[in-house]
Amino acid sequence: MNITLRVWRQKGPDDKGRMVTYKVEDVSPDMSFLEMLDVLNERLILEGEEPVAFDHDCREGICGACGVVIDGEAHGPETTTTCQLHMRSFSDGDTITVEPWRAKAFPVIKDLVVDRGAFDRIIQAGGYISAPTGTAPDAHASPVPKADADRAFDAATCIGCGACVAACPNASGMLFTAAKVTHLGMLPQGQPEREARVVQMVNQHDEEDFGGCTNIGECAAVCPKGIPLDTISQLNRDLLGSLSSGAAE
């Protein structure tokens, strides 16, 4: 396959940045999207040019490091991570536009690499449980209903890739925040801090300059882990409950 790539190039955080067009030839349909970028980069290095910087780590769809907007869709046309997207999802001769996640909270470091530290700070604000000391409790000491455990687990599969923010027309990080609030809120271990957690995490979310959620649902549609949209409603429920009881003060 021969592909024309339009890639966002930006030398550093203060550079203005621009789209640059590259031809990538002899692309195998079995290559992953990142492997195709590797091929381009090897060529750029040989030609003495700066390779295109992009984030990646496990390349198995479980770490959440990779992620770019491909033809206007976070992680591209398949509902998966960019590393698990293959070139067979495109056709020979396609022109593909590649852009970094666009959000004030995710400033571009270089080319396609953004700083997602805002997510870490949201987790630091309340995405944890108080650590009990002593020996590990018996596995059956605090029973969890199957449905609750499943839901907690579904929410816990969030890998923090940031596609929800990238896809949101408001650049809101609500799905990410809601996934963690739901994960911990469904389990007995998460109860002591439950009311304070939701308020602190949402406050941090807003402080990081993410936009507000308007329930459009693009986040859940592009989420490679299928975090359900209703986690946001669960967060809202917890938040309204917490604010009205005043427990968060």
Add this chain to the structure above:
Amino acid sequence: MALKSAMAVTGVILVLFLIAHMYGNLNAFAGQEAFDTYSHHLRELGEPMLPHGGFLWIMRVVLLASVLIHTYAAVALWRRAGRARPVRYQVTKRVQRSYSSYTMRYGGIMIALFTVFHVLHLTTNTIHPGGRSESPYERMVAGFQPEFWYVTLFYVAAVIAVGFHLRHGIWSALATLGINRQSRQRSLNIIATVIAAALTIGFLLTPLSVTFGLVE
């Protein structure tokens, strides 16, 4: 969050008002007397506990406050969204979002402008195509005559905009108030569509019936 809750609650108030407003409009099909009496009774509602027109003024204050809060919250969230994405994408694609969800803000502006016109037209009668009248029924019938087709057209466009606005708005308000669950998501969306469609059709019936001579 306070903004979004305010948006949702005031939105619900406005939807409830629209349902009552549509019921009032449909009285037109029962003739001039029924329509004018209904309008008159609105002013007598709550008497003698309330002064003449007292109920109506309470409603007006509540509605105006709702509209102002709704608008303020919308503008604040809009500005926040703008700040949250200072560099825009070169290519964007709708994955699943509906037409109504991405026209909320522009639709809202159109509805606000329409509401001003609508109040000047049929409430205060400052704008009076087809002549002034003391009878609300005559004001309405005169305003939607075929020769004022542009007035009717504006109403039709605005009512359709309201329909789209409600389609996403009702769903969004319910989700913001924490009512959405995965098992209910489909039902909530259907409820939003049904209410939006019912209000759109209900509001279109009266002016179009006048224009096409079914109500005289």
